Amino acid sequence: MHLLIPAAGSGRRMGSQRNKLLLSLLGKPLLSWTLAAAEDSQHISWIGIMGQKEDFPDFQAILVDLSLTKPVELIQGGATRQESVYNGLQALPPDADRVLIHDGARCLATPDLFDRSAEALLGCQGLIVAIPVKDTIKVVDESRIVRDTPDRSNLWAAQTPQGFEVKLLKQCHAEGREKGWEVTDDAALFEKCGLPVRIVEGEETNLKVTTPVDLSVAEFILRQRNK
Numbered sequence: 001m002h003l004l005i006p007a008a009g010s011g012r013r014m015g016s017q018r019n020k021l022l023l024s025l026l027g028k029p030l031l032s033w034t035l036a037a038a039e040d041s042q043h044i045s046w047i048g049i050m051g052q053k054e055d056f057p058d059f060q061a062i063l064v065d066l067s068l069t070k071p072v073e074l075i076q077g078g079a080t081r082q083e084s085v086y087n088g089l090q091a092l093p094p095d096a097d098r099v100l101i102h103d104g105a106r107c108l109a110t111p112d113l114f115d116r117s118a119e120a121l122l123g124c125q126g127l128i129v130a131i132p133v134k135d136t137i138k139v140v141d142e143s144r145i146v147r148d149t150p151d152r153s154n155l156w157a158a159q160t161p162q163g164f165e166v167k168l169l170k171q172c173h174a175e176g177r178e179k180g181w182e183v184t185d186d187a188a189l190f191e192k193c194g195l196p197v198r199i200v201e202g203e204e205t206n207l208k209v210t211t212p213v214d215l216s217v218a219e220f221i222l223r224q225r226n227k
């Protein structure tokens with residue numbers, strides 16, 4: 001199974017000077033943790049990383065340090081996550097039939113989560129890893145007045161990996177570009193094209209490191225795991 005890792009962001013909400021994936025987490029760059037989990041997954045056989053050119057030397061250094069057994073390719077990222085994934089899809093080897101896409105920033109995903117996703121993807125066209133939401137979610141208007149309280153039993157928080165048939169996802173991305181759709185995950189493009197997206201139960205610890213608090217929480221979780 002092929003894996004694409006969007007890693008071309010700037011980490012604006014982290015408030016750091018550089019790509020947050022290069023920040024240190026327990027002495028290793030955040031991206032190394034993500035890559036180490038992908039390396040340990042039984043099903044993943046090829047890894048593509050979408051990044052900005054200026055980060056490539058740092059990415060190369062991470063790869064040298066990890067000395068992964070799997071082939072890895074660095075791919076030019078885009079201005080948005082959507083564009084980065086689009087570029088990644090174009091760079092997949094021609095024999096890639098199904099692809100998992102996993103945010104570099106979700107550095108606590110386990111090899112087991114990759115493997116469960118890969119196995120489920122053999123039986124469907126599209127899937128996302130997600131967990132039931134714990135909070136009550138409010139729909140709020142521009143004046144900050146609550147307009148609705150959706151039934152929580154129908155609400156799931158989307159994570160990555162997300163997985164798709166390559167041919168279908170390429171078509172969805174092409175249609176999205178043509179119609180100017182702007183989305184924050186790939187499943188949204190699949191949905192807009194009327195294609196089914198299945199849920200795979202995610203992991204509560206599979207957080208997306210977005211703010212400095214997330215970095216501290218991630219560090220705490222890794223320390224617990226390594227005990």
Ligand code: CTP
Nearest residue numbers: 006007008009010011012013079080084104105
């Ligand atoms: N990403 C990407 N290309 C972009 C923007 C984001 O590949 N142009 C990647 C990020 O590197 C990250 C994932 O998409 O692994 C999820 O994005 P997010 O958490 O929003 O990261 P950033 O965009 O870097 O953070 P921010 O939105 O706070 O700037």
Ligand code: MG
Nearest residue numbers: 009010011081
């Ligand atoms: Mg972003």
